[in-house]
Amino acid sequence: MGRIKVRLITGKRIVVSEASRGQRLSRVLSEAGLPIKLYCQGRGICGRCFVEVKSECWPEESEAEKGLRLERRLRPGFRLACQLRLRQPLTVRIPDDLLLLPEIKKLPGGISPKRLYALRDFNPLVKKYVLQLSVKSQPGAESLLRTIKSGLGLKELAISPAASRKLKTRTVFSREFTAVIYDDRLLLDLEPGRGDDRILGLALDLGTTTVSARLLDLVEGKTLASASSANLQAAFGADLISRVGFAAGKPVHLQKLQRAALNSIARLTEALSFEARARTKMIYAVCLAGNAVMNHLFLKVPVDSLGSAPFKPAFLLHDPVPASEIGLRLNPLAMVFISPNLGGFVGGDITAGLIYTALADKPGNYLYVDLGTNGEIALKKGRTILVASTAAGPAFEGSGISCGLPAVPGAIEYVSWSESKFVYRTTGRQKPTGLCGSGLLGVLAESLKAGWLLPSGRITAGRPEIQVAPRLALTQPDIRKLQLALAAIKSGMRLLLRSSGLKWTELDGIYLAGVFGNSVDLAQCITAGLLPPLPLRKIIFAGNASLAGAGLMLLSQKARREALKLPARVQHISLAEVDGFQAEFLKALHLGRHYWRKNDA
């Protein structure tokens, strides 16, 4: 098959690439290192992946494009990147805001000092100690190691290859020296005299759609900066299943996904370091809390076992790994602590969230719900912890919804119905350009209350769509996708409750973590039927508990130990194998609080 030359113009850059005949432009862009946002996963529904065609020739339009052009949603001279198939050489201009190279969004908050205080353990993952050899000792490898062990009260101490080299070449044999220690068990490095005492840690929540990161000062325990941006892996598939399918059995694809994750992390790390006026070389420790698939892809561990029943991860616990081995450009000696997986599709992000909320040892019965592309749920009853995952899909992250957006400036994050119209608030108080998860949930709740959305999910007669703001409306297919996402989570909660013999009325609380930002209205969560109608004081908004938990594990050895014990303590439930799974899912398609009341277990 002949190769076709494509000129891709972005900002002031021109990239010349080659494509196979018939290849879609979106794929060509991704292979040229210019991945774009595919809001409806390239199905030609949202009409938002338009690019300007600068060539004379005009490749034939797809049916989706013709439809959008009839509806005047596609301007003359523009084509959809997800639909355009290449048949001849072409020049296209890609709008800047279509490129996936992410908006880096600052995140509020840090590690709650309360939680650290409750653990009574400030013991960062990597520490530096300035030590002195006693005057009686002869400077040498033996005396250095003896001084470190006795000075720090350690019985055992492994030695990294870098430290071992320095000991052999006698690089640090001065009376005063600095020892860099990982988790009180590994001598990472030795520096003569007093080394640079700035030592930073990077907490990471590697999600399917979004990567969030927090830079911490490991000496003072302070949060220096936090931010999130899109996971560049999205160019290879919007959800976990498509990425597992892409990588399974194909080491080259596995490597592409790892590289995309590392690029996302590198961009965030640079932005955070810039904000904190630090250098990336000061980062000695990383705690990764990703979902099970992300943990595999980050480490380039094959994901084949997650692609078919019984959907087992290749590992639950993983030894810490040198960041340089993975390809993270930090301090060359930096180490990565991996928050353990808890089962198929229940990953280190849930472990981190459970550690942060201290749920495992809280007396009483609690649900922990982490909403994301992959919904993860934990139920704690007495000493038992059950965990499960549900395929919620990326709808609440704005993907696949015609007017959906992640929580970027301009996204409607909150709506209410007042005086016969929607009143809304946007992120960054900018002009509305779409709706993010909390806004979408708000529209469902308010429309149900107003009576023009039925619990069946049908928009009532006379309204083809729900108009929220100028040129922003939820269509019937949008509502169906949101219904499916909600049903996956609701039925998951219900089946876990049933497996443990609990009723929702017996819950002492629900922690809601994940995709929704601070603007989520918990009462609207109940009205839409996402959560059971418990008193509001029992519903705790945990925000990005995975990121907070990863930060906590960087600062506390006790938190790390607790995390490592969790896989042996939890019981993983495969929801698809629970009796009545299908029936429960169908019931859960009903919107509103009625679902919980009517179908009380």
Ligand code: FES
């Ligand atoms: S129309 Fe191309 S991604 Fe939606």
